[in-house]
Amino acid sequence: MAARWIRLGYTQKFDKANIPNAGNILDTLASPSFDPMREQSLTWQGIxxxxxxxxxxxxxxxxxxxxxxxxxxxxxxxxxxxxxxxxxxxxxxxxxxxxxxxxxxxxxxxxxxxxxxxxxxxxxxxxxxxxxxxxxxxxxxxxxxxxxxxxxxxxxxxxxxxxxxxxxxxxSGDNMMIPYTATAEAKVNAEKLINWYYDPAIAAEVAAYVNYVTPVKGAQAEMEKIDPALAASEFIFPTEKTMANxxxxxxxxxxxxxxxxxxxxxxxxx
The missing domain is CATH 3.40.190.10 (Periplasmic binding protein-like II)
Incomplete structure (x- = not known):
């Protein structure tokens, strides 16, 4: 769906200045074929x-x-x-x-x-x-x-x-994107919200609730403070060996x- 939206021109490019936390995305999710530079999408949760x-x-x-x-x-x-x-x-x-x-x-x-x-x-x-x-x-x-x-x-x-x-x-992953119909003000607000979700501490809280793979580097260390058992869960934090498969x-x-x-x-x- 994300690939189709981007291909059809339904989304806007991010202003990465408003999303400095975008660099926290996991390496395995950083360069999908539909958006290799992650200019118009960032993963919400991995599946x-x-x-x-x-x-x-x-x-x-x-x-x-x-x-x-x-x-x-x-x-x-x-x-x-x-x-x-x-x-x-x-x-x-x-x-x-x-x-x-x-x-x-x-x-x-x-x-x-x-x-x-x-x-x-x-x-x-x-x-x-x-x-x-x-x-x-x-x-x-x-x-x-x-x-x-x-x-x-x-x-x-x-x-x-x-x-x-x-x-x-x-x-795969659900993706956060900004529709082309968004106003300039709404676009900035959306980018700030995306940046907030890519804060490792916030990402850990989200993962503790939804139990899907978090796409954010550093979230596992933050999860240790919330629930050490969840921090050890491969459902949320798959190991490198698992990710390779x-x-x-x-x-x-x-x-x-x-x-x-x-x-x-x-x-x-x-």
């Missing part, structure tokens, strides 16, 4: 895509696509309606680099997904609603997001867990965005 599961039903965990599609899980698997995460994880399993994925490779992964749906392995393709399926017992394993699974785990006495696939997971899905051309999305939605039954 890791991986496997979530019911610990009682999957006592050995779910760390590969084969684990996800274990016979005992058939009919009780939910995958994300976010194309880049669900197909991205399948592509990583197939050894494909998400920064160079071709149309043939993408369509091959979509065919794999369609087969699992038609064969009854997958009960649904959903957004955050998969959390309800897990708590109700209708799903026992999912392709899901780290923040949702952190909350489920903490609210259900460790009944659920999350891991990045051994073959690699996805990372996460990939950003490349920006798509307008034609790819249309055809790839249509193929995914057709496979999902939409």
């Amino acid at each position: 890791m895509g991986g496997f979530g599961w019911n610990v009682e039903k999957n006592p050995k965990g779910v760390r590969t696509l084969d684990d996800l599609f274990a016979p005992a899980n058939k009919g009780k698997i939910v995958v994300l309606s976010e194309m880049r995460d669900t197909v991205g994880i399948i592509l990583r399993h197939q050894g494909v680099d998400l920064q160079t994925v071709t149309e043939d490779q993408f369509m091959n992964a979509v065919d794999f997904l369609a087969g699992k749906i038609s064969d009854g392995w997958i009960r649904g393709v959903k957004g955050n609603e998969y959390a309800e399926d897990l708590t109700a017992g209708d799903a026992v394993a999912v392709i899901g997001w780290s923040g949702d699974m952190f909350i489920l785990k903490s609210e259900n006495e460790g009944k659920f867990d999350f891991a990045i696939p051994d073959s690699g997971g996805t990372i 996460l990939s950003v899905f490349r920006s798509l051309t307008p034609a790819e965005e249309t055809s790839w999305t249509e193929a995914f939605q057709k496979a999902a039954g939409n």
Whole structure:
């Protein structure tokens, strides 16, 4: 979405003089293909895509696509309606680099997904609603997001867990941007607010509340003052090893965005 907004001219360039804290962005998020100099966007929170599961039903965990599609899980698997995460994880399993994925490779992964749906392995393709399926017992394993699974785990006495696939997971982010319609005064105020959120102390407070990956350097040290347990959480502060196993899905051309999305939605039954 951020790439599309920037491509279509819906956003304004930042005045970085009003955002000195922009330099605190994590290196892994500093140069996305859609905005390599971060002139028009800054990450709000990072989102890791991986496997979530019911610990009682999957006592050995779910760390590969084969684990996800274990016979005992058939009919009780939910995958994300976010194309880049669900197909991205399948592509990583197939050894494909998400920064160079071709149309043939993408369509091959979509065919794999369609087969699992038609064969009854997958009960649904959903957004955050998969959390309800897990708590109700209708799903026992999912392709899901780290923040949702952190909350489920903490609210259900460790009944659920999350891991990045051994073959690699996805990372993306919601982005803060300023629309081209903003007045000069509103733009300055927005830049000051963005700068405030990129203060490590403020970023730590936000992360403690939302439990997603903070994009701000220095926030982990500040989190130590708030909650040492959260400061040690890989859900919020993934290690360098974990980050190295996460990939950003490349920006798509307008034609790819249309055809790839249509193929995914057709496979999902939409």
